[in-house]
Amino acid sequence: MVVVGVLALWPISKNIVVSVALCIGLKPLVAFAAFEVEHWGAHSAAMGGAFSAHVGTVEGSWFNPAVAAAMQVKMFTSTHVQLFKGVPGGLKQNSGGGVVPTKYGGATLSFARFGEREYSEQIFAMGFARKMHQRFSLGFQLGNAGWEFGDWGARDWSLSLGGLYEVGWITPHTFARIGLVARGLGSTTRDSGRLTGHRPSRYVFAFELRPEKQIFAAEVETGRGEWELRAGCETPLVGDWNLRFGGNVLFAETLNRTANVGLGYTWNLIRFDYAYSHSYDLSSFGATHRIGIGLFGS
Numbered sequence: 001m002v003v004v005g006v007l008a009l010w011p012i013s014k015n016i017v018v019s020v021a022l023c024i025g026l027k028p029l030v031a032f033a034a035f036e037v038e039h040w041g042a043h044s045a046a047m048g049g050a051f052s053a054h055v056g057t058v059e060g061s062w063f064n065p066a067v068a069a070a071m072q073v074k075m076f077t078s079t080h081v082q083l084f085k086g087v088p089g090g091l092k093q094n095s096g097g098g099v100v101p102t103k104y105g106g107a108t109l110s111f112a113r114f115g116e117r118e119y120s121e122q123i124f125a126m127g128f129a130r131k132m133h134q135r136f137s138l139g140f141q142l143g144n145a146g147w148e149f150g151d152w153g154a155r156d157w158s159l160s161l162g163g164l165y166e167v168g169w170i171t172p173h174t175f176a177r178i179g180l181v182a183r184g185l186g187s188t189t190r191d192s193g194r195l196t197g198h199r200p201s202r203y204v205f206a207f208e209l210r211p212e213k214q215i216f217a218a219e220v221e222t223g224r225g226e227w228e229l230r231a232g233c234e235t236p237l238v239g240d241w242n243l244r245f246g247g248n249v250l251f252a253e254t255l256n257r258t259a260n261v262g263l264g265y266t267w268n269l270i271r272f273d274y275a276y277s278h279s280y281d282l283s284s285f286g287a288t289h290r291i292g293i294g295l296f297g298s
Contacts, residue, residue, distance in 0.1 A: 041079040042273035042292035046262025047232025048246025050217035052206035053179030065139030066162035068106030069129035074297035086286025105130030135166040179206035200224040226252040
């Protein structure tokens, strides 16, 4: 979500370099680098990041690897992000990935890159999910995250495990799912009073309701004394358009409250997504815009 005490340099002309310090957590540069780069696409961001029990898009597998087991067709997506529009020079991120169903389950591949030139962060992940029961799926994701700043840098491997339980029809018109995720397990780089490029392990409980054509989702994530609440909704607007909105609140040493709204449009086998995010506590940095495109195969 946000950088915890990380300093980066972005050039805005040949002779000018802007120093951008996003010291949201007000912590010194020790122990780990909490990445600005995140696997939040335009669809998931518009719903406040409450996506760990969401089936139907590639982005769901970024939040919970077990979601891939429920995918029936090949899906691919790509997202371009303009982070904090008010920062001079602009902060950009690109991400993408895909899910391919197989005879034994769903295979996933994803990537994300934030920054350019002097400073950059990258995440690459691959995973697999399988139905263990008619209602329950398990999945794993092996990820490699790293950062580079001039001649400095670090990379780190970690594991994420996820479970997805199909509660089923709790009313004649409402379907429910529960998601459980453990992220960032088994760091290969331990805390040693220096930047490791590894985020602390985090744990997620998610719940999603689907009455008729709408979606209501909520989840809570915790790790290393921090909590984040996320909630979102999707509802038909007109024709093939969908309206999405949501919010997320991070409780750490400081508070970060973000409101999100977005649109989705499906044309044949292609879906276009847009999300606008504005942080109440970081309003001076400007809003974040995400544009995504997804492709559905057979």
